[in-house]
Amino acid sequence: MKLLSYILSPIFVITFTLILIVFHPFQWLSFNLFGVKGHAKVVDALNFFLVKSMLIIGVTVRVINQYKIPEETSIIFVSNHQSISDIPPIGWFFRKYHPKFVSKIELGKGIPSVSYNLKKGGSALIDRDNSKQSIGELIHFSKRIHKNKWGGVIFPEGTRSRDGKPKKFAESGLKVMTKINKEGYLVPLTINNSWKIFQYGKFPLGIGNPITITTHEPIKISSLPFDALFKKTESIIKKHIK
Numbered sequence: 001m002k003l004l005s006y007i008l009s010p011i012f013v014i015t016f017t018l019i020l021i022v023f024h025p026f027q028w029l030s031f032n033l034f035g036v037k038g039h040a041k042v043v044d045a046l047n048f049f050l051v052k053s054m055l056i057i058g059v060t061v062r063v064i065n066q067y068k069i070p071e072e073t074s075i076i077f078v079s080n081h082q083s084i085s086d087i088p089p090i091g092w093f094f095r096k097y098h099p100k101f102v103s104k105i106e107l108g109k110g111i112p113s114v115s116y117n118l119k120k121g122g123s124a125l126i127d128r129d130n131s132k133q134s135i136g137e138l139i140h141f142s143k144r145i146h147k148n149k150w151g152g153v154i155f156p157e158g159t160r161s162r163d164g165k166p167k168k169f170a171e172s173g174l175k176v177m178t179k180i181n182k183e184g185y186l187v188p189l190t191i192n193n194s195w196k197i198f199q200y201g202k203f204p205l206g207i208g209n210p211i212t213i214t215t216h217e218p219i220k221i222s223s224l225p226f227d228a229l230f231k232k233t234e235s236i237i238k239k240h241i242k
Contacts, residue, residue, distance in 0.1 A: 005057070005204035012056040012205065019049050020113040027116050036122070043117055044095045050088035058208035059197060061089045065215035069097065074145045074152070074184035076177050076221070078233050079213075080166050080241060081155035082195035089213060090153055090189070097151030102141065102173055104128060122150065126173075128158070138173055142180035151187075152177055156234070164195045166241055169234045171226075178221050178229065188216040188233050190240040214240050 023046040031039040051061055069075060075097050077090065091099055100123045108115050108125040118125055124141035126134040145152040154177065156169035178186065196209035216236050219229065 002200070002204065005200075005207045008057050008207055009204040012053065015053045015056060016050065017112075019046065019053060020111070023049075024112040024116060027113060027120070031120050039117075039120060040098060043121060044092065046113055046117075047088045047091035047095070051092050054085065054197075054211075057197070057205050059085070060210045061093070061213070062210060063089070063093045063213045063215065067215060067217050069187055069215070069218055070185050071096075072149055074149055074181040075218075076145070076174070076181060076184060076186045077151055077153045077189055078174060078186060078237065079153065079155055079189035080191055080237050081157050082164060082191055082193075083162075083198050085194045085197050085211065086155075086191050089211065093213065094151060098122075098148070099151040099153045100124070100141070100145065102126060102138070102152065102154045105133075122148070124152075135172075135176065138176040139180070142177045145177070146181050146184070152181075162195060162198065164192075164241065166238050169230070171230050174230060174233075175226055178226060182222045184221050185218040186221055186229065186233060187218045188236045190214040190216070190237050192240075192242050216240070 023042065026042050027039060030042040054061070077094065077099060079086065087101065100121060101118070102124045103118055105125045105127045108118050122144055124137050126137050128134065141152065144150065154173050156171070156174055157167040158170055192212045193209045194211045196206045199206045219232070221229065224232065
């Protein structure tokens, strides 16, 4: 299997990179000609092709959702974080809720398509070494989520779990988001297996490991004090990590 990964990995990397490069000018055109809504359609298509490109290394994505996610209100998706491969599936499968991500500021520069989308699409770029900047950015981000009834996506671990074992959740970012979106809903997500794509490091890639995203029951943010909401969310997510 690892021998096959040496053959398939370069094909996937080239394909993935080309998709990012090709969609970059289309993002620019759609944003400047048609605004935020036009740009969102292009980003949806980008995420679709990025998800499908993972089939090259035998990676499928399945979303398990037994619950109806409320509409016409702000949604905060809270998830564990296993690899960069978590991002396109959330963007594609939850596109109905216009997901915007809380990301580290370094991703806002130099990456075709990704950096442009984060800067123009309404996401938050936080400097983890600057608490004042981070809190200010999260406040503005949370207000955008509230105003536009978007879905905000946050990974409370802060960084990726490279072996699938969850790290301790940090509460500060989620606390800001819930405070400003009290009438919205929090939706816990559990991601499994995406870490296996990078189980050997950056190269070769792990192949044939299906990713699952489990959607848990939406929680009305105002229904619980923050501490109870945070503990319940963390417990639900981690309980379903395999």
